Amino acid sequence: MPLMARFKISLILLGLAALSRSIFIPPTLTGPLPIGVVSYELNNTSIDPVRDLMVSIYYPASEEKCKNYTLAPNFSPVFATWTDGWLGVPNGSDATMIQRAYDSPPIDNSQYPILFFSPGYGNSRLFYNGAAQDIASNGYIVVSMDHPNDTDFTVYPDGRTASYAENDTQPLEAYTPFMLKRASDIIFILDHLEENAHKAIPGLEEPFDTSKVGVLGHSLGGATASQVMANDTRFIAGINMDGSVPPPAETYNLTSPFLMLASQGHGIYEGDPSWTTFWESLAGWKHALRVNQTVHHHYSDTLFLQLELRPDGFPANDGLLNGTYMFELESAYVVDFFDLWFKGGKGELFEGPSAKWPEVIFDG
Ligand SMILES: *[C@@H]1O[C@H](CO)[C@@H](O)[C@H](O)[C@H]1NC(C)=O
Ligand SMILES: *[C@@H]1O[C@H](CO)[C@@H](O)[C@H](O)[C@H]1NC(C)=O
Ligand SMILES: *[C@@H]1O[C@H](CO)[C@@H](O)[C@H](O)[C@H]1NC(C)=O
Numbered sequence: 001m002p003l004m005a006r007f008k009i010s011l012i013l014l015g016l017a018a019l020s021r022s023i024f025i026p027p028t029l030t031g032p033l034p035i036g037v038v039s040y041e042l043n044n045t046s047i048d049p050v051r052d053l054m055v056s057i058y059y060p061a062s063e064e065k066c067k068n069y070t071l072a073p074n075f076s077p078v079f080a081t082w083t084d085g086w087l088g089v090p091n092g093s094d095a096t097m098i099q100r101a102y103d104s105p106p107i108d109n110s111q112y113p114i115l116f117f118s119p120g121y122g123n124s125r126l127f128y129n130g131a132a133q134d135i136a137s138n139g140y141i142v143v144s145m146d147h148p149n150d151t152d153f154t155v156y157p158d159g160r161t162a163s164y165a166e167n168d169t170q171p172l173e174a175y176t177p178f179m180l181k182r183a184s185d186i187i188f189i190l191d192h193l194e195e196n197a198h199k200a201i202p203g204l205e206e207p208f209d210t211s212k213v214g215v216l217g218h219s220l221g222g223a224t225a226s227q228v229m230a231n232d233t234r235f236i237a238g239i240n241m242d243g244s245v246p247p248p249a250e251t252y253n254l255t256s257p258f259l260m261l262a263s264q265g266h267g268i269y270e271g272d273p274s275w276t277t278f279w280e281s282l283a284g285w286k287h288a289l290r291v292n293q294t295v296h297h298h299y300s301d302t303l304f305l306q307l308e309l310r311p312d313g314f315p316a317n318d319g320l321l322n323g324t325y326m327f328e329l330e331s332a333y334v335v336d337f338f339d340l341w342f343k344g345g346k347g348e349l350f351e352g353p354s355a356k357w358p359e360v361i362f363d364g
């Protein structure tokens, strides 16, 4: 079965009340920079059918300027209630989650590289807020998006909502049209930011350098990263976090740097032919790493949310890495990879197994 499905356990929670304290996501930022977030709608009615995108942008902001701003809630009230139902936690639980990012402060105008972050099939961009903040705090602008007719539930600024009923049990090639549309969404957002970033981000003085950007994603979002790179040479480096690669993307023979980051059972020669073919087709700098004691959704915030919000403490995760540690591990490898290609970093974590992160196994 392709690695598309999310990890969900049904649970009857009668009479359990939601927590009343606020919970930070992520618990601490892995990078030194304070960050801001803006969300906006990018509706292009000249595309048929209309692609009505919701976009979030995380960016470094100065500590001084953040003082007058409040921390952003993780979810809007309507989305929080929907997520409570989806995760099977008491109503009101997700509303307690608060971000480390401030809501719309002025940006720090140093030039930071831009990374696009595509969610898993059916998943909201908001289920990657934790990971996106960690990466941004290390000196990146991180742009995430809901892909219409794919994301299960989207809330627009005017209160409209859009729903989609995902089907996780189709053959891998059924996801190709989704992947192609996702790639065109990302290219569209990049084109849009080239001219219009100052409309979305407070205090932006210089246009973004959109000539060289990075791309990463989870699950189908990871396959989307390779699709975007095949489509558009402005995307110079990419990461696929645990996503099977639908045809024809598994044979694009990408020559740009690419990192495959997998869960425990998803080795390049273990049961996912698309993962093997894709690995063998990569013609540039490449590594295939696997993180022991993880499953597919360890690359999504839903792990952390379930561990924090489920009244039973999420026993299905026993013996596996916890959400706090996973944020740190994921951010370490993602940032080291992009630092190598955008900031002249040394890429030390890719030289071999690390004593600091013993769960990371080098498959290739
Ligand atoms: C965006 O497109 C959708 C779908 O056609 C439409 O319902 C909505 O009103 C549009 N929103 C704006 C702000 O143009
Ligand atoms: C909408 O998309 C089309 C096709 O990609 C593009 O030519 C046009 O400029 C876009 N319009 C806006 C308002 O972004
Ligand atoms: C914060 O807001 C106060 C009151 O509006 C203003 O005087 C001050 O200059 C602001 N500080 C910053 C750093 O923007």
Ligand SMILES: *[C@@H]1O[C@H](CO)[C@@H](O)[C@H](O)[C@H]1NC(C)=O
Residues within 6 Å of the ligand: 081, 091, 092, 095
């Ligand atoms: C869930 O809580 C929200 C407020 O937090 C309330 O508006 C809504 O009616 C509640 N839904 C259910 C199903 O209890």
Ligand SMILES: *[C@@H]1O[C@H](CO)[C@@H](O)[C@H](O)[C@H]1NC(C)=O
Residues within 6 Å of the ligand: 049, 149, 177, 178
């Ligand atoms: C949604 O996606 C499916 C599969 O790609 C496609 O058949 C359908 O036309 C799309 N619907 C809209 C409204 O975009």
Ligand SMILES: *[C@@H]1O[C@H](CO)[C@@H](O)[C@H](O)[C@H]1NC(C)=O
Residues within 6 Å of the ligand: 167, 168, 169, 170, 171
């Ligand atoms: C999901 O896709 C499979 C395979 O194409 C199909 O058999 C099944 O009926 C679909 N499920 C739904 C709910 O559409």
Ligand SMILES: *[C@@H]1O[C@H](CO)[C@@H](O)[C@H](O)[C@H]1NC(C)=O
Residues within 6 Å of the ligand: 180, 183, 184, 187, 230, 231
């Ligand atoms: C990306 O490449 C695919 C396969 O060659 C093609 O079908 C698609 O139209 C391209 N998309 C864009 C936005 O260029």
Ligand SMILES: *[C@@H]1O[C@H](CO)[C@@H](O)[C@H](O)[C@H]1NC(C)=O
Residues within 6 Å of the ligand: 251, 252, 253, 281
């Ligand atoms: C990738 O390389 C394989 C093996 O050399 C070749 O068969 C295939 O056509 C190549 N794909 C592309 C898109 O060039």
Ligand SMILES: *[C@@H]1O[C@H](CO)[C@@H](O)[C@H](O)[C@H]1NC(C)=O
Residues within 6 Å of the ligand: 292, 293, 358, 359, 361
């Ligand atoms: C993976 O984790 C299990 C459980 O802690 C351990 O027994 C096993 O040795 C680990 N495998 C590797 C390759 O580190």
Ligand SMILES: *[C@@H]1O[C@H](CO)[C@@H](O)[C@H](O)[C@H]1NC(C)=O
Residues within 6 Å of the ligand: 321, 322, 324, 325
């Ligand atoms: C998470 O896991 C790490 C590494 O195993 C451990 O040091 C830490 O105490 C755990 N944190 C929580 C909140 O369980």
